[in-house]
Amino acid sequence: MQPALNPEQASALVEHCPVPLLVLDERGEVRGFNRSFSALVGRQLAAGLVGHSHATLADHPLRGLTGTPCRVQWTDRQGVEHHLDVSRIELTGPQRLEVRFFHDITRQVQLERACDELNDRLRQQTLTDEVTGLLNQRGLMLALEPQVARSRRYNSPMSVILMDVGSDRVGHRQLRQRVAQLLKDQLRWADLIGAGAQQEFILVLPETSGEAAARLAAKLHARVAELGEAAFDDGSIHAVSGITAWRKSDNAASLLKRAAAELARARAGRTTDAAAV
Known part of the structure; x- marks a missing residue:
């Protein structure tokens, strides 16, 4: 002592x-x-x-x-x-x-604040979504601008699908990973797939009319429902989409903004069918 x-x-x-x-x-x-x-x-x-x-x-x-x-x-x-x-x-x-x-x-x-700020800047600079490995919204915008320029130059069609996929029973991370893989399997090599800032999936479809995009969205909704039944046993996955076609006055931002407005309309309609173009 x-x-x-x-x-x-x-x-x-x-x-x-x-x-x-x-x-x-x-x-x-x-x-x-x-x-x-x-x-x-x-x-x-x-x-x-x-x-x-x-x-x-x-x-x-x-x-x-x-x-x-x-x-x-x-x-x-x-x-x-x-x-x-x-x-x-x-x-x-x-x-x-x-x-x-x-x-x-x-x-x-x-130091903690400086580290947080650095991580925020890194997140802003990265081009991929950490959960799905898809392009994030920043990466997709960079890839979309040349597609818009091409459509403007050659007057060729292009469409965008903004798809929201949800489930009351399946974990958010697991769901997004499985749906991301499904979209990769279903789309063409020339199509762009991204993850939006609000966690929607963004599909950019070169050489695709609005009508063809609507048919594709309906097909993808069916595949998503099948995924719910096959992978999660309860069919609890639902999808809703906003679809828009490129117009001559569009840039990348206006195209995505219009797709987001169509998605909001589809959500408000409480339907799993593809939204009208």
Whole structure:
């Protein structure tokens, strides 16, 4: 057993502890702080806590540090944000005390935010959907623009199907993977297949009229229903599509926007048939 510290030694240990700390009594009132806490927040602000509890501090800038959360955020007078993890110990004796330690994790939070921002930028730059391996909406837009230019140049037909596939019983990830494979098997090599921002499937069909696209959509809906019966035993998969054909005034964005409007109409009609062109 370690020998007990005398009061002077205990006081010196608290004062020189490199971790900022507050001492609170059983009523939650601040009784003291150490040098590290003073260095963190400023002597004047730290002294303003003494004799006060969370309830009586009102608009004090450090009020959040006297509450109960395990992680707190504090902004100093220079506008710099500080993030602190809070740990606590209770000291027994004639007067019960709580010692609250503040571990500065500002650098860790900054790194986490930077990592999140980097991941967001990477997601924006990638061209494929991570679940299905299909082109994502950005990748599909890049591939669609040349197809639109070709149709404009040669006045050749092209259609887009925006297909929503859902199930109340099959897991979202598994469903999308199986339907993506089905679409790859059913479409031609020249067709483009993508995964939209709202998780729909986007089918770009060069040299295909709107009427032919509608027939294809009906066929695909039937295949999706068969997939539900064969792969998932309960036929619980349903599909609905919005279909549009290229017009001379179209660019890639307007073509997809019109397909999305047709899909919204088909959804509102509560039908699994292909939407009208």
